[in-house]
Amino acid sequence: MDQSPALGLPYILPNQAQKHVTHNEALRVLDAVVQIGVASRGETSPPPAPADGTRHIVAAPAAGAWAGQEEALAAFLDGAWHFFAPKAGWLAWVADEARLMVWDGAAWRVAASSDMATLFGVNTEPDAVNRLSVKSDGVLFSHDDVTPGSGGVRLTLNKQDAAATASVLFQSGYSGRAEFGLAGDDNWRVKVSADGVSWRPALAVDAATGHVAVGAAQPQGPLHAEGEDAALVLGNALDPAGIWSVAPGRPGFYEDHLIVAHGGDLSDPATHRMRLPKSAAPPSFPEGLAVSDGKRFASETSAALAHYIPFDGTRGQLAFRGADGGGTARFRLTAYYHDGAWHAATAGGWMVDAAGPRLGVGTDAPSATIHAEGPVRVGSFSVAALPDAVAVGAGAIVFVPDDTGGPALAFSDGTVWRRAADGTSIP
Numbered sequence: 001m002d003q004s005p006a007l008g009l010p011y012i013l014p015n016q017a018q019k020h021v022t023h024n025e026a027l028r029v030l031d032a033v034v035q036i037g038v039a040s041r042g043e044t045s046p047p048p049a050p051a052d053g054t055r056h057i058v059a060a061p062a063a064g065a066w067a068g069q070e071e072a073l074a075a076f077l078d079g080a081w082h083f084f085a086p087k088a089g090w091l092a093w094v095a096d097e098a099r100l101m102v103w104d105g106a107a108w109r110v111a112a113s114s115d116m117a118t119l120f121g122v123n124t125e126p127d128a129v130n131r132l133s134v135k136s137d138g139v140l141f142s143h144d145d146v147t148p149g150s151g152g153v154r155l156t157l158n159k160q161d162a163a164a165t166a167s168v169l170f171q172s173g174y175s176g177r178a179e180f181g182l183a184g185d186d187n188w189r190v191k192v193s194a195d196g197v198s199w200r201p202a203l204a205v206d207a208a209t210g211h212v213a214v215g216a217a218q219p220q221g222p223l224h225a226e227g228e229d230a231a232l233v234l235g236n237a238l239d240p241a242g243i244w245s246v247a248p249g250r251p252g253f254y255e256d257h258l259i260v261a262h263g264g265d266l267s268d269p270a271t272h273r274m275r276l277p278k279s280a281a282p283p284s285f286p287e288g289l290a291v292s293d294g295k296r297f298a299s300e301t302s303a304a305l306a307h308y309i310p311f312d313g314t315r316g317q318l319a320f321r322g323a324d325g326g327g328t329a330r331f332r333l334t335a336y337y338h339d340g341a342w343h344a345a346t347a348g349g350w351m352v353d354a355a356g357p358r359l360g361v362g363t364d365a366p367s368a369t370i371h372a373e374g375p376v377r378v379g380s381f382s383v384a385a386l387p388d389a390v391a392v393g394a395g396a397i398v399f400v401p402d403d404t405g406g407p408a409l410a411f412s413d414g415t416v417w418r419r420a421a422d423g424t425s426i427p
Contacts, residue, residue, distance in 0.1 A: 033084050036092040050076040162186045389417050
């Protein structure tokens, strides 16, 4: 063997002439590969007018005098380029990157150089922006149980000022899809993107007030929700189909209303269960508030306020009127629910006139304390079942179908029941 196995240094052979030539060649190799410091590892061809002793790691695709020497150590010695194939474990300082590299047997990789490395990569190479780069199926940050520490762990992201960004970005194929943190101000935000270009606000929390916005960039109150369709969707886990949606109308479609709908399709008026207008009587909906299937609970006119649900066989009407003609306040019932069904309360309905006060049944103009426009029926009791006359009080009236002289009206005088016809007591 006429050279060393690791660095290939030539041996001086027995009886060799010009031993100094072999010795100097070995020194040249040592000078090139020991304590390696290269100018760069990004050049693919020799630099012009290199100084003697200049070294480079040849980049691909090598050209000119470096052709075919990719990844090799190129040293300019005695006016010519000499090439040395790296061996696993060789270290080289790259001056233009201020980085220590190691040859792992297949490629040059970044090596940790000190306790304060300017760049560090795990299974990948860092760069000037991503100074710490990691390629791994998982990254673990655990509390310090070695020193030991406090038992807690905190990840801190610090930015220079409010206008800067401190955030966590999630990517798919190196294209952004979601980001949360402090982006451009000191309010905490979450935003999402379908393509990495157009971003939509998902959540924002105002740093000064703690107010929360969903779907809006800035909250206008303690809880502010915005959406193109439903700003708020309410559901029941036990009834997946029972979804309720709440949202303001769109331009040209109930734009002055707040809509409550059953289901997620607000564009279908059949799903609307309530529409609340901005004003009492918007031109597009003069009755005001619609409650279920278009029924109204609303302001009818400025002179005669009416709040009601129209009677249609399934719903009854309840109304309050103020400033009606001479300013009379009235309460009206024109239908009632009884025995599982709705019934009309006669054409005039049932009314309390606050001017008297008077109660009108079947009339809009009660003329007495109780005014019934039609027959009046009182309770019917047999003689044996008559209620206690003392308990019901004087003036109570009942119908007695089995009185001695035949059916009769009776009244209580506060002590006993008496026949209305002659005032005699009913035993």
